[in-house]
Amino acid sequence: MTAQPFVMPPPHPKERRIIFENISQPGYDPSIDTFIKHGGYESLKKALTMKPVEIIDAVKASNLRGRGGAGFPCGVKWSFIKHDDGKPHYIVVNGDESEPGTFKDRYILHYDPHQLIEGLVISAYATNTHLSYIYIRCEFPEAAGIVWNAIEEAKARGFVGKNILGSGFDCDIYVHQGAGAYICGEETSLLESLEGKRPYPRIKPPYFPAVLGLYMKPTIVNNVETICHVKHILRLGPEEYAKMGTPGDGGTRTMCVSGDVVKPGFYELPAGAVTLGELIFDICGGLKPGRKLKAVIPGGSSAKVLRAEEIFKVKVKGADGQMVDKEIKMLDVVMDAATLGSVGSMIGSAGVIVMDDTREMVWALNNLNQFYAHESCGQCTPCREGSLWMSKITTRMLDGGGQGADPKTLQNVADNIAGRTVCAFGEACAWPTQSFLAKFPEEFEAVAAEK
């Protein structure tokens, strides 16, 4: 099965394509021959000469953070797995890319599946894992076929399966397709789904995947892009790789920019290399003619919205190492985990949603609220009832039925969800409401007052 031909535009000078290096090449196709021609599986050969702990140390030294949204340091996550605990380990690749505004993993899965497989086998070797799953969302049926095919190709060449490249290391990989639920991107609900159950997120504690994961065995769940990076850490060396990013956030990040910009798309940039302003105006060609920037959601739809004219007071480390107060304008916010965290939002999945002055914020929030109300799994009370309630309120406001108490009610409902749910979906569905209300109170009050 082959996907539609895909031609990536030439890279912007600020881009550094590692993950998308192959895909950028004209005529690149997902076959194993093409992959090998471009240096494929060389990192795996190198990995098999290393000790597993050396690979984990390299990943730690690379400062690679998870690319799925939570941004957990990857090497630290791996080191939770005890190499010789006598239990089966699993690696599950989270290919349930479904955060609105995020569209990077789908290109890897469709156009460069061997990159993922190579990264996965290396990761499996590092964590003494002999069985791995690639969980692909229901909405990527073609990708599932492509990845299956790639696994078969890799098996035939001895990169997957028994005694990989004569090393004595075995690793099988299976593709599992989801049934169409956003919540399956939450790692513990993904595991439930993989086990054939209704995907209800598990309570943590005690069900941390590294301890009680798939089939209650130690399990690593990593995003597609994260696993791909592993291959490049070995290829470039962890120091070289880490140098591309900021301290604590190594390597490149694929920023997915959507919304009201001239050139939406995904851009692979060294972590922290650009500011929000540079991303929007320099790389994405700015806003459409005559439009003004109004708001940006910087890290996937759950991330808290930033207002264009906002000035953030943050504490940063000065030249003498002391923390000093600093004011940053919204457009000067550096696109890395630390800076976005300090301005009250997050880098998340790096899905940047840009909104210009034609966008009404009640409408924008209602769009998100409807999504979250539709996707709440319904397991726990606050999210199940609260997400639909918020959606009903904003829908009614848009339909001209606004009531004076609506902004206050919305705020309180969101406050009653965040921090009180089984999984992070609670925050994901509350943060948009909380941040839109905080950043654009006048719009909500105006719509609420309409009769």
Place this chain on the structure above:
Amino acid sequence: MSATATEVPMLHVQVDGEWKQFPKGTRLIEACMKSGQFVPHYCYHPKLSSPGNCRMCLVEMGMPKMTPDRKPVLGEDGKPEIGWSPRPVISCATEISEGMGVRTSSPLVEECRKGVMEFLLINHPLDCPICDQAGECRLQEFSVEYGKGESRFVEEKVKKPKRQDIGPRIVLDDERCIMCSRCIRFMQEVAKDDVLGFVNRGSHTTLTVYPGKSLDSNYSLNTVDICPVGALTSKDFRFSMRVWFLRETKTIDVNCGTGANILIGSRENVIHRITPRENDFVNSCWIPDNHRLNFHYVNSAERLKDPAVRGEESPVKWPRAIQAAADQLRKNPGATALIASARLTNEELFLAKRLASALGSELFDVLPRPQKGDGFLISQDGNPNTSGAKLLGLATGRLAEIAAGVSTGKIKTLLVLGEEATDCGISAADLEKLDSLVVTGILPDQTTARATVLLPAASWAEKRGTMINIKGRIQRLNRAVSSPGQARDDWEILRDLIQAVGGSNGIYTIEEVFKQLAAETPALAGLSLGKIGDLGVDLKMTKSE
């Protein structure tokens, strides 16, 4: 306590400012409750796993502050200082750990509960006036205790299926369901018949039964008991009585040798329902459906209400009936047999044995009821008091001999206590051969129809007394309703018969019967009805001590 209890380390937990000790492995909610701090909850059930989904039991939790070298920081009182987590935690799924602190009623906790209550109510139909659960509904109770008292919800409620026939004994109202999943977990974890589940998503989540399956487990009605709201209702009890009118009587199930502990809910002398009563030594919190529903015959209009003596105009008065019975029983010494029942209480069996000896009869037995148990709460013994009958020497294994004696005419007088003689191998025709047939019973059958003296007795729900289950646990029955018409307690009938046959015996109350019984039975030495209590006493344990 037993040896295992001392092996479990005790951990220190601060509950609302007071330090307490609990065994390792205790769930935080249980530690709070044991400390006298009630934590409201819906999904948590002590006998089921903790899914942590209702979020009603959110509390503030903290761990001891640590110095850089991992030693707890001690406060002025010498106790560890607690660093409180800014996020509330669910107390149902949190295990206690050393030095943990919990606040069960801080402003944050109260805010959390208000929030959850509001969320649970916004899409609830609020049809309390016609809901069977009203009066014992957690949603109602916690609304009063922890709710906001007013609604801000002005939207349309979510519509869901109502009056779903999901099993032979259960009706489901999905709009009332709060998705606590207790019923699902009960069917998975206890009944081992995983037929319930949720479909759809978010606020549209709907409890249902697996397509093509039915909630027909013989334990299905336990889901109605543990449903904290009125989503699952019993077809048998539905719309029968408002629960606040029900008087609850603690007694035991007499449908098999397990002796499950139950509550009888009755009003104005009519039994409306039976629900399980927790006893971890016997039945946990559960009972089988067929046992629970087997009470309607107690309310039956067919009940025997008046004593009768053949050849005399009915109804006769008790003194006449007792006299007639005594006369007939004494008439054929050496040709008199007694069939008692292992469904009778120890007190009744004790008096039955006395009566037999007063009559000089040594031929007596009870009807055994071996059956296929279900490996859970239905025992392989269909009698509730075989152990008592054995202990008191009533189970002699001579039933066939009695039947043969009736058939050959060797036995001329037969006293049958609470059994159908035709179930005991005696044909109806053989019964006709008897000179005298004195019978106690509660419903008409082939034996009562042929009685020369009929003495209407009390059902199990109408009497006090004790029974010993198959595991050797002695437990109490209590009177929920009174017997219809002139029907009397069996022990009183037997006492009067003994008196009529052999003179006064100094027994005037059931307590006195038990006192004499305990005095003559080493296994019951030192016990009284009061000491047996609501949960019973393991006789083997008493013996070894």
